[in-house]
Amino acid sequence: MSRPSLPPPELRAYLKELVRRTSAVCxxxxxxxxxxxxxxxxxxxxxxxxxDVTVVVDPAPPRADLAPLAPLAATLAHPALPCPAAGLELVVYPADFAARPSGEAGYLLDLNTGPSLPERVSDDPADASDFWYVIDRSVAHQAGLPLYGAPAREVIAAPDRTTVLAALRASVREHADGDGHLADNRVLNGCRATVHCRTGHWFAKRRAGEIVAASEPAFEPLVAEALRSFERPRPEAAVLPAGDVREFLAWVASRVEEAAEGAGV
Known part of the structure; x- marks a missing residue:
């Protein structure tokens, strides 16, 4: 799949307004x-x-006074700004933090909102699991699509490989538990982790699923069903065999452990 030069048409008006409101606040x-x-x-x-949106601000307000960012969460929250997607996950980082490799969450503001997402607003990175933010920043450095201002590689440092592999280990562990995650997404997240361990490159989940299905015949039926399910809206996601999902994610965990051991994690 080629990298997009523009957001999809269904989101362009929404993202334009999101940028306008973010600029008005910041x-x-x-x-x-x-x-x-x-x-x-x-x-x-x-x-x-x-x-998924990443915002970088400079200078950052002091941690003791993040009041300047409070209106941002309010003005972007659904339905104050109706989200046409399943949800908005927006993270604000200070420029000095984003510009250096880190294994920490490090955000100033983390907003989850939208019709299919539980509402969450946090200004304390201790509230969150670091690994999600490490993976997101790694993806952002590789492929971030500028909506406003500086390009991704000028503002987001790539976490080093050992840090990313540690984050993948934690991600696979969480998906193996299954809480709050659809089965098809758990499987395809495992495919993405596996392919990243092999290549050091981030692929979209569906493309990663296709790669794993082609290279691992034992898991091809499960991954193929996950790919078919992923085409549907969230409420219509298929129920995949729980034992097969557990077996697959245990195999993924072993691949991540092998890569981590090879990198000295």
Whole structure:
């Protein structure tokens, strides 16, 4: 799948308004707004995918006084700004943090909102699991799609390989538990982790699924069913065999452990 040069038509008006509101709140502090996740990797699925956005500000307000960012969460929250996707996951980073490799969450603001996402607003990175943010910044450095301001590689440092592999280990462990994750997404997230361990490159989940299905015949039926399910809206996702999903994710965990041991994690 080729990397997009523009967001998909269903999102363009929404993202334009999101950038306008972000600029209105942040003013001269706003350095960059980037589309990441499935948008950046060219595999946004309307009705299924979230909109993932990374914002970088400079200078950052002091941690003791993040009041300047409070209006941002309010003005972007669904339905104050109706989200046409399954949800919006928006993270604001200070420029000095984003510009250096890190294994920490490090955000100033983390907003989850939208019709299919539980509402969440946090200004304390201790509230979150670091690994999600490490993976997102790694994807952003590789493929972030600029919506405003500086390009991704000028503002987001790539976490080093050992840090990314540690994050993948934690990600696979969480998906193996299954809480709050659809089965097809758990399987395809495992495929993405496996392919990243092999290549050091981020692929969209569907493309990673195709690669694993072609290279691992034992898991091809499960991955193929996950791919078919991923084409549907979230409420219509298929129920995959729980034992097969557990077996597959245990295999993925072993691949991640092998890569981590090879990298000295």
């Amino acid at each position: 003013g001269d502090r706003l350095l960059s707004v980037l589309a990441v996740g499935s948008l950046a990797l060219g595999d946004y699925r309307h009705g299924r995918s979230d909109v």
